[in-house]
Amino acid sequence: MSPSLYAAERGTGPTTIALLHGFGGCHDDWREVAASLALGARTLAYDLPGHGLSLDFPGSGPARIAASAVLTDFSARGIKRAHLVGHSMGGAVAALMALNEPEKIASLTLLAPGGFGPEINAPLLRRYAAATGTDEIRACLAAMSGPQSRPSQHRVDLVSEMRQRPGQLRTLVELAAAMTRDDRQGVIPSERLETLNMPIMVVWGTDDAMLPVSQADGLPKHFHLHHVLEAGHMLVEEAPGLVVEAVRRNMRRRSRRLRPELAGAAS
Secondary structure (H helix, E strand, O other): OOOOOOEEEEOOOOOEEEEEOOOOOOHHHHHHHHHHHOOOOEEEEEOOOOOHHHOOOOOOOOHHHHHHHHHHHHHHHOOOOEEEEEEOHHHHHHHHHHHHOHHHEEEEEEEOOOOOOOEOOHHHHHHHHHOOOHHHHHHHHHHHOOOOOOOOHHHHHHHHHHOOOOOHHHHHHHHHHHHOHHHEOOOOOHHHHOOOOOOEEEEEEOOOOOOOHHHHHHOOOOOEEEEEOOOOOOHHHHOHHHHHHHHHHHHHOOOOOOOHHHHHHHO
16 A cells, blocks of 8 residues: 555635645644634545655655645545645645646645746755754845744744654755756746636746746736745744735635637646
């Protein structure tokens, strides 16, 4: 029996919200956000392949593997449709899920998503992947946060504890190297993103030191964009209340009707 994908579940009800963390994170990143969203829905905060309690998931690494893994887990849980929220690498995973099986995604909320442009702060990502001591972990988290934010002690301790598990650090270092070949990241073609018709909101900090906010300039016109002033890359911790409101607002929006030529491209 192969290892399964881990997800922390909260709340109940007919509406499901799936939460996908960024590189080097885990399900606990969503602690505050999930606590609010679970008041009116069922939330599933995943550990993506190669992270946390999904460390030994087979084939861990690429976003496409993670996208397939979460969609398979949806089927195993009997989830026919869910609202999807993804941060950074988790945003790329969420976008790929929506492209692969759009009928399963009720709405898509992307927080500083990966894959929307080739630029990435590769040295910082690789430094974070290899960070072990609490001082170095705190310094990396601070570098990824906005000028007005300080990493919480809880987050520093959580990252440190996770990296003490056998094989976790090596997996992160290998994954970071694969994600930043030639100091660039892989890009999801904009023509593919154009075919998505579920409600889509993109939230980006204006002081993001990992993925430049300018990558949001080329988004398809039907994507709703929200800039967070003076926020950095770590939006889930820097502005949890704003993230909750963005998710709820996006969940209330309606899907658009695809033009015939786009419907053909999506099929």
